[in-house]
Amino acid sequence: xxNTVIRTKDLQKSFIVKKQAVKAVDGVDLEVKAGEIFxxxxxxxAGKTTTLRMLATLLPVDGGEATVAGYDVRKKPNEVxxxxxxxxxxxxxxxxxxxxxDLLLQGRLYGMSSNQAKQRASELIKALxxxxxxxxxxxxxxxxxxxxxxxxxxxxxxxxxxxxxxPTTGLDPQNRANLWEQVRKLRDAGTTIFLTTHYLExxxxxxxxxxxxxxxKIVAEGTPRELKAKIAGDAVxxxxxxxxxxxxxxSKYLAEQxxxxxxxxxxxxxRLYVENGSQALPKIITLLETKKVLVDAVSLSQPSLDDxxxxxxxxxxxxxxxxxxx
Amino acid sequence: MKTLSDIRxxxxxxxxxxxxxxxxxxxxxxxxxxxxxxFMPLLKKLSGPGFxxxxxxxxxxPGIIALLFAMAGLFSVYPTIFELKGGxxxxxxxxxxxxxxxxxxxxxxxxxxxxxxxxxIVAISVLFGFHIHILGLLVFAVLLVMLLTIFxxxxxxxxxxxxxxxxxxxxxxSGLNLPIxxxxxxxxxxxxxxxxxxxxxxxxxLYYVVEAGxxxxxxxxxxxxxxxxxxxxTPLTIYVLWWxxxxxxxxxx
Numbered sequence: 001x002x003n004t005v006i007r008t009k010d011l012q013k014s015f016i017v018k019k020q021a022v023k024a025v026d027g028v029d030l031e032v033k034a035g036e037i038f039x040x041x042x043x044x045x046a047g048k049t050t051t052l053r054m055l056a057t058l059l060p061v062d063g064g065e066a067t068v069a070g071y072d073v074r075k076k077p078n079e080v081x082x083x084x085x086x087x088x089x090x091x092x093x094x095x096x097x098x099x100x101x102d103l104l105l106q107g108r109l110y111g112m113s114s115n116q117a118k119q120r121a122s123e124l125i126k127a128l129x130x131x132x133x134x135x136x137x138x139x140x141x142x143x144x145x146x147x148x149x150x151x152x153x154x155x156x157x158x159x160x161x162x163x164x165x166x167p168t169t170g171l172d173p174q175n176r177a178n179l180w181e182q183v184r185k186l187r188d189a190g191t192t193i194f195l196t197t198h199y200l201e202x203x204x205x206x207x208x209x210x211x212x213x214x215x216x217k218i219v220a221e222g223t224p225r226e227l228k229a230k231i232a233g234d235a236v237x238x239x240x241x242x243x244x245x246x247x248x249x250x251s252k253y254l255a256e257q258x259x260x261x262x263x264x265x266x267x268x269x270x271r272l273y274v275e276n277g278s279q280a281l282p283k284i285i286t287l288l289e290t291k292k293v294l295v296d297a298v299s300l301s302q303p304s305l306d307d308x309x310x311x312x313x314x315x316x317x318x319x320x321x322x323x324x325x326x
Numbered sequence: 327m328k329t330l331s332d333i334r335x336x337x338x339x340x341x342x343x344x345x346x347x348x349x350x351x352x353x354x355x356x357x358x359x360x361x362x363x364x365f366m367p368l369l370k371k372l373s374g375p376g377f378x379x380x381x382x383x384x385x386x387x388p389g390i391i392a393l394l395f396a397m398a399g400l401f402s403v404y405p406t407i408f409e410l411k412g413g414x415x416x417x418x419x420x421x422x423x424x425x426x427x428x429x430x431x432x433x434x435x436x437x438x439x440x441x442x443x444x445x446x447i448v449a450i451s452v453l454f455g456f457h458i459h460i461l462g463l464l465v466f467a468v469l470l471v472m473l474l475t476i477f478x479x480x481x482x483x484x485x486x487x488x489x490x491x492x493x494x495x496x497x498x499x500s501g502l503n504l505p506i507x508x509x510x511x512x513x514x515x516x517x518x519x520x521x522x523x524x525x526x527x528x529x530x531x532l533y534y535v536v537e538a539g540x541x542x543x544x545x546x547x548x549x550x551x552x553x554x555x556x557x558x559x560t561p562l563t564i565y566v567l568w569w570x571x572x573x574x575x576x577x578x579x
Contacts, residue, residue, distance in 0.1 A: 057419075057420065058416060058419060058420060060576055078422050081421060082422050084420070085420075086417070088413045088417065089413070090413025090416065092412060092414050092416055092417030093412070093414070094414055097339070097343065105339055106417075106421070108335050109335060109421040110421055111422065153417070
């Protein structure tokens with residue numbers, strides 16, 4: 001058996017929106033290896049959830065191939081279902097049931113005996129710290145408690161692959177950190193985790209490897225370190241004083257400098273990619289002074305995944321907050 | 327085997343939840359009793375075509391019970407909408423549970439509750455002079471279960487189709503409520519209606535069940551109305567179930 005758990009080739013999905021076909025997923029190739037946390041980063045509407053739903057057998061595939069846990073998603077959906085767990089953005093807990101009841105039902109639907117389900121549920125209640133409220137109705141749970149229950153439910157049957165769709169959206173920082181820890185523990189126990197997120201920090205901190213998606217296409221793929229290394233160097237952001245129309249000229253002038261790899265205008269600031277930020281900074285200030293350009297603010301940063309996204313798409317991930325087609 | 331155990335699990339999940347809900351049980355029993363108490367006295371003095379075969383309660387009760395089943399099926403859409411919106415149905419769809427079980431489990435649950443409340447009503451109606459024909463009532467029960475199944479499976483599929491969009495779905499359900507009620511002769515027999523209304527009633531599944539129920543309540547198991555009802559309702563049940571399962575499998579919601 002190969003250690004590739006998820007493989008897609010030219011995966012396609014279109015939706016009809018206002019009588020026009022919109023390509024939500026447009027030729028996605030992915031390879032996820034056993035035992036890794038694979039992050040799927042992109043703005044809302046990029047097609048992340050749609051891809052995930054196809055892999056989890058919730059959406060029919062329009063074109064291309066997809067294999068999950070060794071089974072073809074199109075031909076053997078029921079085999080795929082036995083080997084994957086899925087936690088949607090909505091959670092999917094049964095509000096009127098208690099946490100324990102909900103876990104037991106989940107186990108039984110996966111074909112466990114009543115005893116097996118009880119045993120597994122008590123393991124998970126302990127592991128995910130649900131003891132205090134496992135016997136209360138789910139509708140009384142807080143957001144973080146509910147999310148932990150959702151995860152427990154998703155791994156009741158010990159799946160090979162766990163899909164997590166935006167697992168920490170809406171969680172406070174403490175609960176987010178707690179969930180990250182649980183996800184890492186699961187990975188260490190051998191579960192492959194495929195998670196979507198639109199949080200840069202989350203993709204960076206949590207994923208072993210990640211793919212960045214935009215407009216239905218994968219625009220970059222690799223480990224967070226590899227991706228950031230492609231930027232090779234640092235990012236310097238300069239805010240000239242009252243630059244107005246002159247900002248184009250300033251940006252062009254800086255881009256011509258040999259130590260500047262790329263310059264980009266962002267509103268009233270200029271973002272430069274340079275080899276070595278701390279050496280470039282004084283040079284830039286001096287150059288601008290000779291051109292009589294006064295500077296309001298300068299900042300220097302290590303490249304982030306946002307820079308990767310910006311490099312690939314020309315937009316910042318932080319700016320693409322608008323809700324797209326789901 | 328797996329399908330049967332899945333059906334049982336999904337049936338029990340909802341059944342136990344409603345069993346723990348005293349308000350639900352109270353309303354489930356009192357609403358039909360209100361129909362009996364508040365409507366039947368109005369019929370006492372009526373006479374005319376459709377009213378000459380026996381006691382009023384014998385004609386009126388099957389209509390009320392059939393209406394209960396139709397409405398239970400139609401209104402089962404509301405919990406379904408919440409389950410769609412909360413991701414519960416999606417979560418079930420990712421499990422290897424049988425698709426048929428996912429659909430039929432809750433429908434059987436609604437049938438069970440409606441059978442329970444109908445039995446209570448039948449028992450109370452005996453006090454109003456209702457005469458029980460056991461065989462007739464059993465045959466009637468089969469038709470009623472199919473009737474509820476048709477409405478429930480249909481609205482479930484519609485709800486999935488519309489991605490749980492509550493305003494559109496409740497618009498459809500409440501819009502259908504009245505024509506279904508009036509075009510079945512539940513309150514007053516359609517024999518009082520003009521011929522175009524009687525013709526129109528033939529597109530209403532409830533109409534056949536009410537007509538058959540009236541024959542069955544007096545023990546006439548071999549009447550034309552009963553045979554017609556089975557001839558219409560049985561294939562319709564199968565067709566709607568088949569269609570709803572397809573929607574379940576291919577749902578975008």
